[in-house]
Every structure is written in structure tokens, then in C-alpha cells.
Amino acid sequence: MKFTLSWLKTHLDTDASLDAIAETLSAIGLEVESIADRGASLAPFRIARVIEATQHPNADRLRVCRVDPGDGTEVSVVCGAPNARTGMRAVFAPPGSFVPGTGITLKVGEIRGVPSAGMLVSERELGLGDSHDGIIDLPDDAPVGTPYARWAGLDDPVIEIGVTPNRGDAFAVRGVARDLAAAGLGTLKPWAPPPIAAAGASSIAWQNAYPEACPWVLGRTVRGVRNGESPDWLKRRLESVGLRPINALVDITNFFTLDLGRPLHVFDVGKIAGDALTLRRGAGESFRGLHGRDVTATADDCVIADAAGAQSLAGIVGGEATGCDETTRDVFIECALFDRVRIALTGQRTGIHSDARQRFERGIDFALLPAALDAATAMVIELCGGTASEITEAGAKPDWHRTATMRFERLASFGHSTVTPDRAADILDRLGFTGVARDAASITVAVPSWRNDIAAADLPGGSALDQHGGLAAATAEAARLGARTIEPEVDLIEEVLRIDGLDRIEPVSLPGAAPVPSASLTPRQARTVRARRVLAARGMAECVTFSFLDRATAGRFGGTPATLALKNPIAADLDQMRPTPLATIALAAARNAARGHGDLALFEIGPAYRDVSPDGQDLVAAGLRAGRTPLSWVEPARPADLWDAKADAIAVLGELGVPLDAVTVTADAPAHYHPGRSGTLRQGPKTRLGWFGALHPSLCAALDLPEGSVAFELDLGAIADPKRRRKAVPSLPQFQPLRRDFAFIADATVTAEAVLRAAKGAERTLIANVALFDRYAGEKLPEGKVSLAVAVTLQPREASLTDAEIEAVSAKIVAAVAKATGATLRG
Template identity: 35%
Template sequence: MKFSFGWLKSYLRCDDDISLILNALNDLGLEVESVSDPSTQFSNFIIGKVVKVREHPNADKLKVCTVDVGDSRREIVCGAPNVKLDMGVVVAMPGTFIPGLGKKISVGKIRGVESYGMMCSEFELNISNEHDGIICLDQPKVGRPFTDWLKINDPVRIDHVIDIAITPNRPDALGVRGVARDLSAKGVGEFLERNPAKISPKFESPIDVILHKNVSLKDCPYFVGRYIRGTKNNSSPQWLVDRLESIGIRSISSLVDLTNFLTIDSARPLHAFDADKLQGNLVVRKAISGEKIEALDGRIYELDQSMTVIADDKRVHSIGGIIGGMFSGCTEDTKNVFIESAYFDPISTAMTGRKLGIITDARYRFERGIDPSFTIPGLDYYTELAIRTCGGDPSGLVSSGDNPHKVKPIAFRQEKVREVTGINVPRKRQIDILSKLGFKIEKKTESVIVEAPSWRPDIGGEIDLVEEIIRVTSLDKLESTPLPLKNRGVGEVNQSEIRLNANKIRRYLASQGLKELITYSFIDESSAKFFGEGKEEVTLINSISSEMTHLRPSLFPGLLMASKKNLARGMSDFSCFELGEVFMGPDPGQESLEVSGILVGCNEDRSAFQGRRDFDVFDAKSYVEGTLKNLGINLDSLQLDRKVPSFFHPNKSAVVRLGKFKVLGVFGELHPNIALRMGIKHCPIMFSIFLGELSGTKVKLKRTGIGNSEYPSVVRDFAFVMGEKVEVHKIISTIRKIDRELIKEVNLFDVFEGPQAERQIGGGKKSLAFEILIQPKDRTLGDKEIESLCDKIVLEVGRVSGGILR
């Protein structure tokens, strides 16, 4: 955000030195990035007076002038047609750098006559493009620096230009008015409120403004306009040219320059249409896919149906909140103008600008959130200036929609400032700060009721008011207070069960070869909906970008975006995990700790000794079970079912439960539709473990140790034919429950299904083969005991699943 010191002082009555202003800006959080002093380029130029003029002996168009520069007189050869006796001039001595020419001058011989300097034009001083004559100074003080003359006669030329960095939560500081208001609250000068003059309409506008039904109230809730007829769009007055050119904006014409002026002056972008080039009314609507517009930057943009545009009956004339069209732009021939002032949604504006690759001052402000209540005052201010500079008669206002600003009273306890920060700010000073910042205040018995101004969308609660008071008071007043030391040395760190489990999980997964990632907690709105499972999305009030507008309800969006980027960069095989917070609501306590992983590509490195295979669901299952086992969870107590979240593949995923209600984790393949929406070609394998559900889990692993028994073990294989929809984990769980003392392991080692199985064992069936380890602790099992146990296994499996021994 650039502005000149003089521009700032148009809103701030202040005699303070610029260094004090700069320090105050930094203290307020409006970080000064740079300060340019134009006077430095004029520092080596001095004022002279022409005391003698004679013709050049060898050139008709040149003159040899004797110039008094104070301490001496110098002969200078000059070709300017306006040079004359007693003329005050700007002189560059030999060795001076000429900014307009980009080089230093030296003593030179011009057509046989030596010249000891240069009398400069505005072009040579980089003031303007005027180079037909040299500068003529009134009342020159010979020998004095040229900057002395500028300070009195043309101070704008040497006005400091300040560039400050604005954080996304301060859209009001993107206007000189807002910066001055902050400084005034800090006690640097007096804020000069400039309310626009009341506009008396002369006629009804022949053009109306309409919000189309396909534009939601969120995209453009408020659209206002005014017609001005009989204007003369001539060159801008000098004050306007000086304001804009001081910050690097080229003057075009009065009607156009005024829109640029309001953007910087009051953070209020507007657009001026040549009314004679419009057909019918102006409508804010969604673009038709494939629709095109030639914008004011000379480029042609193809639009899609997500973009908000302003159009008439024939064509699109503006991309809402970003840039106008060339066809209806104002030119020197414009006689009638229609001025648009609207409020466009920050997120949709940012997304459109990003898609089209357009960066403008208007977009920069709209995507941060402009002041909705300044929509009409901003239009009135423009009208006042336009009539003053270009003439014409204004119409009445035409509008559609309503001001979206909603007043939210905040109960503010003034003692909160000291409680939170330790800084003692007198209550009267607190009220003074908030009042000068534009807050409305109503005193109550135990608290103060505060209403934030419409230009501060970042203010949402009491703690924000504390921040404002301390920001203006100065963070330099925070006192360093050492923490109390009860014991010397490093004490024992007490960690919660969840954090202890988190550290164990992190170490285990890393030992399995997975790489740990840390992704942003902020995601876009569509991802929040896909992975939120119907829960209310948690929206950020001051998002840092259009792709980071919501708190994540799951770790998967960040991991999937990371996998997409890795795949785009040629990394086809990788496995990674993240351990972090997810959010189920905006209130404290509505977050939980999870670990999620993602597996892409092949499970093994290329090798001459073994083949490669892709990651599958069973890899994810093994990571989940291995993690839970490492935490001491008895795997025999777990159950699997297919009631998985909607973003998982319904037939290649499972939920891990402990009992009916406690979900410990989930694993499976990403749903193909989600992969398609996110632009991921191959569906990754994913898993999650919910640490909050592990806390207080009582079912622990019994560490009996299979190899510790001195009695021989027995291994038996069973193959059962059963329905193809019977779930494996139910069979394993059933077998284990038959005799937990003897049956130590149940492993599935073969699955026979598909067309060949249909021919051999019948349609709709499959064969499952299990290896069962039987290990006694206190005796050697006899044949009858083993046969009896095997019979129980066959009977129980048949009872639960209808399976028969193959």
C-alpha cells in the first residue's frame, strides 16, 4: 500500500516529523516496507540566473549563456528556444547525474565552444515528458539548492512516498483514510473526517441495476449506481495527477483517474462505464461458460459459470470486483457516464482472479473485504469530484440488494486488558482509543457494549478489542517477567495419555518406513464439505487465501494434496503419515487428535530378487493393527465393519471398532469420485487412528508369550466353504472365542473365490483357509482333546456363518 506523505496529511492534521510517523506506523502493526525521498535525485542541482546571452558562433540554433550560480559564473551552451536574459534556471554542474538521461554530465565542447554545465528541462529532471524548453523559475535565489525552491513552490515533487505492508485482516488500512485513522488513535495528529457532499439528483437514471437470480446474496449482496450526463472527460487537474503519479499510477483522464484515486484514498474501488455504449440495464450475473471479454489491460479472458460479471443486454462489461471491459471504458469522447459501486464476495473474487491470473488494485481490496457501508458514500464522493472536474448533472441512485453489514454488539470488560496483557491502560484511554478507531460505545454498569465499525470485519469478540487497545498503546510496554523457578534443573515432564500414545504412534510408523508430513490446518470449502461427513464447516473469519477458508475436519485433504503434488513431480511410490488436530466445530474442545496415513504406488523397491506389488487395503490394515498392538490394545477384542465415511470406497474399506460404539480407526481406498474431483489419477490407500478414542481404553494385550510354554504346540488347517459376503474378521473372532486359553493364533492363508470357485463350489460362495495355532500351558494335549477342539471349531463356524468344512 503506497501513499505520499502529503496525501496522508490530507486526512491527518499533524506537524510531526516523518520519522515519528514511520515509527508510529510500525508500532501499530502497519509495517513500513520502504520510504522513498524524491528530493535525493534533485540534491545536486542548484539555482542559477542567466546574466548574458549571445549567439553561438558555429550554430544558428544554439546560444552561449553566462549563468550566475552564486559562487561563480559559468558559460553554458544551450539549445532551448525559451532561454532568455534574467531567467531563473536549474543548473547541473559537471559530474552531476541527470535522472532523465540516466548518466552524468561533464565539461564538453559543443560545436567548438566549451560548456561548463547544463540548464535542465523537466524531462531531464524526470519530472515530466516536457523537453521543448528549460525550466523557468520565478524569484530564483541564486546559488541555493533546487530542493529549497521545490519545498516552497512545488512540495509535491519532493514529497516522501511510504510503502506499508498490510495484513489480510486489515482491509481498511488499504486506504489512506484508514491509515490516518489509526495514527490519530495513537495520538499522532488529528483525524480529518471528510464526508462527501450531499448530491442533489437532477433526473432519474435511464439505466437500472439488477441482481440476477443466479447470483447468490453471498456473491454480490449490494449493487448501486448513478448516471452522470453532460461530462467533459478532459485531462485531470494537477492535484489529482500529482497524487496518482507520486505512487506510480499513470494519469489517463479525469473520469478514470478518479476511480483510481478513490481506490487508494478510501479503499473503495468503483468502475466508470461510458453510458452511451451500454444497451439496456446493468445486470450482475454468473458468466456463461465460454463467454469472453476484452479487459482494460488489453487481454481477452474466457469466463466460466463460477465467475460473477456485470453485463447489459448484449455483452459482459466487467468482471465483478476485478477489472472492467475495454468496450465500455471511458475515453476523451465520453459524454455520459454510469458509475458502479458494489460489494463483491472476497472468496469468489479471489477465486476468479486466481483462475484468470488477473491482479488489480480492485481485486486486492475486494478479496480482503471492503467496507460495505461505504458503498453509497463512496459513490457520492466520486460524483462530487467528477462534477467538480468534468461538469455534468447527476441522476438519482439506483440500487439492488442491501448492505450486508450486520451489527454485532460485544460486551467488553475493561479489566480484561490488564488480565490478558499485564499492561495497565487507563479506562478513559481505552474508550478514547476505541472511539477514535470508529467503534461505537455504550457504557453499562459492569461492562461496556461496543459495536465494531463496518470497515473492521476482523473484530469478532472481546479479545479483539483487547488487541486493538494494546496495538495502539504499543506492545513495547509489555514487561518481561521471568517464570517462577520452584526447582533448579529440568523437572519431569508430565504428558497426557493421548500425547504419550501420539509419541508411540509417531515412532512406530516411522520405524515402518512411513515419512511424517505436516500440512496446513486450513483447507478450502469444497474439501471441508467432502471430508466433513455432513457436519457444519468451521469457517475462518480472516482467511489468508481462497484455498484456506475452513478448518480441516480430517487430515486427509492435506495428505491428498501432498500426494497429488508428489505425483505431479514424478514421485510415483511413497507412503506418509501426519499426526495433528482436526476440528468438528468452532468452540473450544471441539477438536481431537488423529493420525492418518496415505499409501501410493508400489510397496517394495525394485529388486532382482523379488517382484513388486502395489499398496493395497491390507497394507493399511496392517499399519492400523500394528499401531494398536504397539499401544497394548488386544486385537482379539476388535471388530471390523463396513460403515465407513462416504469418502472411502464402500467395498474396499473398513472401520475398526471396540464394542458397538467406540471407533478406533478406519482404513481403505479413497472413493473414486473424490479422487476424480481432486484430480488424482489413482485412488490412494488411506488409514486413520483416532487418538481421542484410545484414551482410557481398558482392553489391553495379554502378554502371555507363545514361546514360553514347555509343552508342544499343535497346528491345524481348516478350509471352510461359505457365502461370499461373510466377513473374514467374524470367522477369526468366532474361532478365538471358542477357547482363548488354547487357541493362540488364527491366520487366514488362502482365499478361493471368483469364476473358478463358482464352477467348483457353487455360485455366491467362497473358500477361506485358516491356520490355527493351539498352545497348551500346563499339559500335553491328547488326540481326543485336539479332535474335540477341532469339532467345536467346525460347529461354531457353521453356526455363525453357515460355513461347512471343505
């Protein structure tokens, strides 16, 4: 929002300085974004008289001017402007002046042998326009010696403020003046438009077929106008805020849009087909707008139409066909109240940005329509002449009256402010919130018509909002939940605090942070991060896939319960929630293999779905290796096997704190694994941690996966959080360990793990490790028997072991294995 200081003072009686006004505006929430004071930059430039202009003796295109700058002296200026002549009034820049259009500072000099002290400037050199064909030619009565900026009205600072979306009233110069007056920076001047002597009925009548979009509209005809250029004061006022003057009738509507925040529109009566204008829904018709582009109105848009069709997009942009120009003799002034939600939706759809849309979609003063129409009519008659008709209207004046209550105790607690009740009441009164009732605890005020951001639920036009399903639905839901969705009291508190000065509120420090911050990640999140890092470090690439896939593929990795079928899938082949992330990364691997990238290692940590219950979703880390893969930089690439998948799973379990000594493997993996080349990882007899192994050949064939692909799945939710324990003192024995190998003959059904577990439990104080290093079945062994060879590491702690002690431990190992598995020592 832009306005000049002199414009502001037409509504505000104040002698405050520009700096005080700017500081107060920011203090009350109307933040000053910029101040352009052209008077300061143009201060050195004066009106001067050219006493004589003669041809330069040494240059055909230069003239030598004797200039009277108005200070009793006479200076010589060499000028190249073709319009420099004797007796003219021009703008003189003395030596030392900075010329903004050229970026130079003038010095006394000599041009082609003739001294030159200063410069006669053009509009472009002053930064006032693009004209540079000649120097500025002023009227003969321009006072010599007077600062040019003051004479031309350019010493009026332009203030630009940022307005928050709720403050539609601040998009008016009068609204800004009202806030400053309430803040104690002057007095708001009274404003009342002159009475209009109406003569006869309007030649154009209103018809309203879309009252939801326009509940009330006024208008009147002014006959016999003479349209032309606006007076200088009006043109300067519009130009100062970046608007281009067009003609008097259009400039008047632009003036009131900024001055009162009241958009208006003027129609040329001679260009209107018929004797009525109708507010209705658009019907898909197109027309050329005043912004120079075609506009197409839909059924959701409100248009103003005559007998020939739509002529204006209501509240946003007028039509070129009925616009006013120098031929206009009769004009119809429109003054309407439009529903701001519909204006916003239409503006968003069309992408048209206008000053009218900016104000209508934020809300305008409901009670201002008659007075604004009278004020605009009076200015039209003053500048263009003519005779005004009676007012024609459609719809009814909305009942905008509403009240709001503020408790003084709440003002003190919310704002941490020491504003007294009397001062709070005075601030509200100066803002237009007239008192209705007051006691020691609270005050009830009538909300003014221009503040439609306060007690908004009670505003007229609420039914229009209801039809959009916004406010009504939200209010109904809040009422059902017993909540207060709109609290005008807080709005009143904000008004009091900002006018009193937001900088007067005592700052309160935030509570001190705890010396030991709480964990930023939950145990589940931390577990996921650590698992991701381990798998990435093992050379696997992470995938993020959809949690749904086609039902046939889901069936190959588990069940497809109907409860997990999607009722509205985004694609026909994505209709089932996945039973495991392995299913979707297997599809990703198949797509890579089909494109020639068969050597890969992928993983994903994501949800697996069992049912629709709250506990029916598991967090699973799944990985898949296919083709040839290098496991480290020191090993050549080789085909991945099930042991690689087991190593991946074990690495994750170890990182997550699972005691690996307690992890066992059983041969009961799901059906999508190879039945003889897979296993289930368990911790104890009940806790199942996951699976690993080669994928079933039929699955690989069905999904076009490379043959021999291996995978693993870990249920991260089944891993218990590691208990927080003090680290034990490290055991650093001073004696050398020693190794003894044992080969046992056992039934083929005996697992190596059973032998290892039995051997390690034989003498826990001495046995540090037991490892399987050979399994043999074949010649020289009875049918159904295997040889399992294990290496046992003994670690003495108090003294070196004697031969007898070693033999005693060995006997215990053999006995323990025989007792647990029935195996015997191989001879």
C-alpha cells in the same frame, strides 16, 4: 499500500515530522516498508533562466549558455540539448550536485575550451522519466531560484506500508490517518461529501440477478461531461504511488480507491446496449478487459452485463468496450458491495490482480456507499462538468451493526499491560468504536462499519459465506463441540494494545529449559533409526514403497482379509493393504531385475497390516538380497544365501539390545519362505522376533525374482525396550583361555542349538563360549544319525586349570549334552 505525506495530511491534521509518523505507523502495526523522499535527492536542483544561448565556437552540436540561477550570479554552462534557447526557464544543477539519472557528481570543468560550471538537466537525468531529447523546458512564469522539487511538487515523501490481510480499512489513506489520530499523532479531519443536486432519473438502471454475490449496488448518471486530462494535483497524486493517469473520469475512480478504500467504476453510457445494467452469473462469454487481456466468465463469477452481454468482471476489472475516453459525454458511476469470498475465488481463478480486487476481498466499509458515490459525483462535476441524475439502486442496505465486549481484567492478563480502563475506552472511541455500555469490569462498544475483521460472524454477507461451506460449517461444528470460534474481545484487546504501543508491553522471558532435555525421539522412533543405520551399513539400499499393492501379490505373503481391501484405490492394482513390507520391496526387486539390475540388496522399515483394529498394524524391518552381492570389501562377490539373511537380522537384533544368547531358531517360517531353508527367530518360547531364509521358488517364479533370493522380516514392536542398567565392571581375566573340541553323535532330529545350549550350561563359571564348527551325516554313521562337533572355550579366572579340573569340566559337558539331547560322545 502507498501514499504521500501531503495526501495523508488531507485527512490528518498534524505537525508531526516524517520520522515521527513512520515510527508511529510501525508501532501500531502498519509497518513502514519504505520511504521515498525525492525532495531530498533533488534538493540542489533550482529553476534557472537562460540569459543567452549561443553556438559553441569549437563544436557544432554544443551551445554555450549564460545562466541566471537566481542567486544574483551568472554562470556559464555548455549544453548539448537541441532545445536550449535564450530566455527559457530550465532546471539547473550547480557544481557538486549528484545527478541521479547518470550517477555522476558535477564538477567545474572546461568543454572544448569553454568553461562550464553546472548542468541544465533533462527528465531522465533527474530520474523523473525517459525523456532525454532535450532539457526540461519550464513555463515562463516558473520562479527563478526556487527549488525545482518544491515547485513541481516532488518534495512530497512517498510512504509505503505493509498491511495485514485482516486490515482492509488500512488500504485507504483515511484509514491510515484514523489510526494515527487514535495513536495521538494529530486529529482526524471531518469528512462529508457535498450534497448533490439531482436532476431527473438515471438513464441506466440496475437489475440484480445475483444478490448472493452483490447484496447492494448504487449508481447514477452524469450527463454532459467533458472528459480529458486530469488536473496536475490529481495526476501527481496518482503518479506518486505508481499509477498512470489515464483520463479525468478514470483517474477519479482510482483516486477514491486509494483515498477512501472505496473502488468505483465508470461506464460510458453511449456504449451501453439498452437502458439497464444487470448483475448476474457469467455464462462462459468472453470480453476484453481494461487490463488489455480477454476475460472469460464462468457461472461462479459475477459479471455486469448490458443487453449485448458481459461488460465487466464485477469487483475485479472493467471491460474495454464500455470504458470512458475523450469522446465520453454521459457517464454512469457504479458503486457496489460485493461478497469478498466470491471476489477472492474469481480473482484466484482468473489470476487478475487489481486494486479493486485487493480491497473487495479484504472487506470494505459497508456504510460508505452513498457518501462515496456523492463524493465521486461531486469531483466528476468539478473536473468534467455535467449534471447528475438521481441514484438508482438494487438490493438493500445491509444491516452491519454489531457489538463487542471487552473485559478490563482480560486486557491486563492477555496483554500483560497496565492500560487503564479510561485509556482503553478512549482508544476504542478514537478508532470509531463508540461506547454502548460500560461498568467497572467491562465495556461494550459498537463496531464501526469499516472494521469487518471484528465480530465477523455477524457481518452481512454471511449467507454468502455459508453457501461456500466455510464459516457456517465451521461454526456449526464448533457449536456442537461447545467451543467459541469467534472472540471479538480478543480483537478489541489487540486494538487497544497496538494503539497504546506494542513496544510498551513488558517483555516476559520464556521459562527456562530443563538442565537435562527430554529425549527427542520415542523408543519406537529411536529403534527405527538404529535399525536403518545398521542395514545401510551392511550395504543395503533403503526403499520407501506404497503400503498397498494388488490383492494377488498380497495373498502370496499372507492373508487378504476383506477389511484391508481399499474401497477407493488410487489404481486398480493397488487395492489391498500389504501384510508385510517384504511384499512391496520384492516387487521393487523384480522391477530392477527386469531392467538388468538383478544383483541387489534392499530393505524397508514400515508398517505391516493384520486387521483394521488400532493394534492391527506392526512396524516391520524387512530386507531382501538377490543375485551376487559383495558382503564386504575383502570378500569377492558371491550368491547370497540364507545365512546372509540371518546375519542381517541378527545384526539388527544385536544393535537393538536383544541378548543374542537368548535368541533361538525354529523351522516354522511362513509359507513364502523355502520350507527347508528358513527359520523363525524367537526370544524365549513365546516372543517371535521375525523370520529369515530363502524365498519359496514358486514365489520367485511368480514375481520374476532371481532364483535363490533370500529375505528377512523383523517385528520391531516385539523387541522389548532395553532396561537401563549400570554398566558392569569389565571382566578382564589374567589367565589364558583354552579350547576343547567335542563331537557328539545325535539323532538327525536334534538341533545344533540344543547341543550348544546344553554344553554351555554345564559349567557357567568356566565356559565362556560354545560354537558349532562341523555337522556331518553320511558314511560311517548309522542311519538317522548326525555328528555335531562343537568348540568349547574355557576361561579360568582365579588360577590356571589343572588336567584334572579340565577333565572334570569335560565330563560335565558330555553328561549335560547326553541328558538334554540323548547324544553320545563320538569315539
